[in-house]
Amino acid sequence: MTPTTEAASTRLPEGHANQFALLRQRRFAPFFWTQFAGAANDNLFKFAFTVMVTYQLQLAWMPPAMAGLAIGALFILPFLLFSATAGQLTDKHDKTKMIRFVKNLEIAIMAIAAWGFLRADAGVLLACVFLMGLHSTLFGPVKFAYLPQVLAPRELTGGNGMVEMGTFVAILLGQVAGGLLVALPQVGHATVAVACLLLALAGRAVAQAIPPAPATDPGLKINWNPVSETWRNLKLAHGNVVVFRSLLGISWMWFFGAVFLAQFPSFAKEVLHGDEQVASLLLVVFSVGIGAGSLLCETLSRRQVEIGLVPLGAIGMSVFAIDLYFASRGLPAAAQMGLGTFTAQPAHWRVMADLGLLSLFAGLYSVPMYALIQMRSQPTHRARIIAANNILNALFMIASSVIAGALLKAGFTIPQIFLFTGIANAVVAFYIFMLVPEYLLRFVAWVLSRFVYRFDIQGQEHIPEEGAAVLVCNHVSFIDAVLLMAASPRPIRFIMDHRIFRVPVLGWLFRLAKAIPIAPQKEDPAAYEQAFADAVQVLREGDLLAIFPEGAITRDGSLQPFKGGVMKIIEAARAEGMETPVVPMALTNLWGSYFSRIEQRDGQQVAMVRPFRRGLFSRVGLRVGSAMPRAEVQPESLQRRVSVLLGT
Incomplete structure (x- = not known):
């Protein structure tokens, strides 16, 4: 049995209740709890050590303000050194065996860390920080390569949301436990040592229940040179432009998050004048926000990989990071506060709201990117x-x-660093979305299909998850293409009347979407032929191509006769040996909306005259039929199928 068929045999039915149903599945639940225990242990260990250095030890070579940065940098150093090797090992070997090996390693590292805590030996604990970084380096590729091997495409967003939520809840619990346990008088260090060992053992026990996940490239020859393999992996990723730039987007999110996470202990102590419990509270708020944003992704995306959420997440991250600066810069000096005193002051609730919301939007930003890469x-x-x-x-x-x-060394305050990060996030996000316009296009489609219209989709499963296909749809309004984008988990290239590119804003969007302009053959023969050549190239590359065979937007709401251009495309594809599926679609209830040609002006029918003529959340729909048998694909039969979908 291949990995693909094995995964398919255990997948949930399409109609399962929600992403939480995955926790009842053996293919997901043991893996979820294994990574949960590992993330909790990582963070219990690191945060207990950070709090110990910040509040309890006086180390001349590691001042409290730099402790979080130093520990964080040492933890991620193995990712830089050994990720390339970890990726090869994961592709070559059964992923379940890799997970169990990593959990065995964690037990050994935590035994050494327990000795370091008992001796309060910062040198030993720093060495364990590096080793736990190595542990996470080995687990990282397994974690994200395992999910697409056992989940269906429509489960990926929910599955990633659950893992992201679980990771940050584990971070929350681990860091809160680490902060509280290490502060226990006299027994704090010993308690942390025992807790780390117990979590490592629990993670290894639950890993035993993960089902086999066969190797995807068992014949791979391992290159043990980390430098050359790192370069090779980066070139491999760069081969897919959208994937590579999504990797950059995720990496920026980790830059953004690392700034906040590393500064929490010092921010709590020096800016908010709080004790260890206040530092833990900030982590609670941040982790709950990430978890909530991650879980929201499945609901907001209609269970598809919806990268339109990424710009929304980026906007929220910047807005609330910048407001955090204004919320925290004017706080008066005070004696160190406990949790009760801190939460009794209204000004501190704004700080916590900013932290919670910026982390919620970070969850909306990251989950769709991970799912897209997978x-x-x-x-x-x-x-x-x-x-x-x-x-x-x-x-x-x-x-x-x-x-x-x-x-910090240049004299910046921690709130000023947050301000700098929020502004930088806005600049970087804008740059990424210009490099990969698909994110921006999907955001526009997502907004239109949820806030301007109430968009109901039926038969979405008929849109092919992979490979070339021709999508054939009726043409009702100027935003038909935008609504089709919102319905498809994959990007779509459109053939569109060249005149639509003259429409303000929409024309710019369609150029951004690389829509193919077509002019009547009598008007511009060269442009006509070029459009068909570009259309066939889209199919040759294995992508989705959409065409509106009526040739123009309807002027009375009725379905117009289909023209023969669609057959020219299909026949050209067949001539190259491509039997491309043809999927009929029908947009419903869109006639009469702002973007349809229903208004009269100077004796002509025009669109976009009366904004919100049907109000917000106007009901519209898309009905997707099954792919037509090859022998039946003709303009007349396509028109009949679309008419049936319309209910006419």
């Missing part, structure tokens, strides 16, 4: 792509530590 990477080298992601993450997090440390 869906669009080749299974045989998916783990190496994820390893490349971990390498870039490490570089960006090291850069965040260096830049934050330099800003």
Whole structure:
């Protein structure tokens, strides 16, 4: 049995209740709890050590303000050094066996760390920080390569949301436990030592229940040179432009998050004038926000990989990071406060709201990016792509530590660093979305299909999850293409009347979407032929192509006769040996909306005259039929199928 068929045999039915149903599945639940225990242990250990250095030890060579940065940088250094090797090992070997090996390693590391806590030996604990970084380096490619091997494409967003939520809840519990346990008088260090060992043992026990996940490239020859393999992995990732730039986007998110996470103990102590419990509260708020944002992704995306959420997440991250600066810069000096005193002051609730909301939007930003990378990477080298992601993450997090440390030394306050990060996030996000316009296009489609219209989709499963296909739809309004984008988990290239590119804003969007302009043959023969050549090239590349065979937007709401251009495309594809599926679609209830030609002006029917003529959340729909048998694909039969879908 191949990995693909094995995964398919255990997948949930399409109609399962929600992402939480995955926790009742053996293919997901033991893996979820294994990674949960590992993340909790990582963070219990690291945060207990950070709090110990910040509040309890007086180390001349590691001042409290730099402790979080130093520990964070040392933890991620193995990602930079060994991710390439970890990616190869994951592609070559059964992922379940890799997970169990990593959990055995964790037990050994935690035994050494327990000795370091009992002796309060910062040197030993720093060595364990590096070793736990190695543990996480080995687990990272397994974590994200395992999911697409056992989940259906429509489960990827929910599955990633659950893992992201679980990771940050584990971070929350681990860091809260670490902060509280290490502060226990006289027994704090011993308690942390025992807790770390117990979590490592629990993670290894639950890993035993993970089902086999066969190797995707068992014949791979391992290159043990980390430098050359790192370069090879980065080149491999760069081969898919959308995937590579998504890796950069995720790495930037880790830069952003690392700045905040590393500064929480010092921010709580020096800016908010709180004790260890206040530092733990900030982590609670941040982790709950990430978890909530991650879980929201499935609901907001209609269970598809919806990268339109990424710009929304980026906007929220910047807005609330910048407001955090204004919320925290004017707080008066005070004696160190406990949790009760801190929460009794209204000004501190704004700080916590900013932290919670910026982290919620970070969850909306990251989950769709991870799902996109998993869906669009080749299974045989998916783990190496994820390893490349971990390498870039490490570089960006090291850069965040260096830049934050330099800003601190230059005299910047912690709130000013947050302000700098929020502004930088806005600049970087805009740059990424211009490089990969698909994110921006999907955001526009997502907004239109949820806030301007109430968009109901039926038969979405008929849109092919992979391979070339021709999508044939009726043409009702100027935003038909935008609504089709919102319905498809994959990007679509459109053939569109060249005149639509003259419409303000919409014309710019369609150029951004690389829509193919077509002019009547009598008007511009060269443009006509070029459009068909470009259309066939889209199919040759294995992508989705959409065409509106009526040739123009309807002027009375009725379905117009289909023209023969669609057959010219299909026949040209067949001539190259491509039997491309043809999927009929029908947009319903869109006639009469603002973007349809229903208004009269100077004796002509025009669109976009009366904004919100049907109000917000106007009901519209898309009905998707099954692919037509090849022998039946003719303009007349296509028109009949679309008419049936319309209910006419």
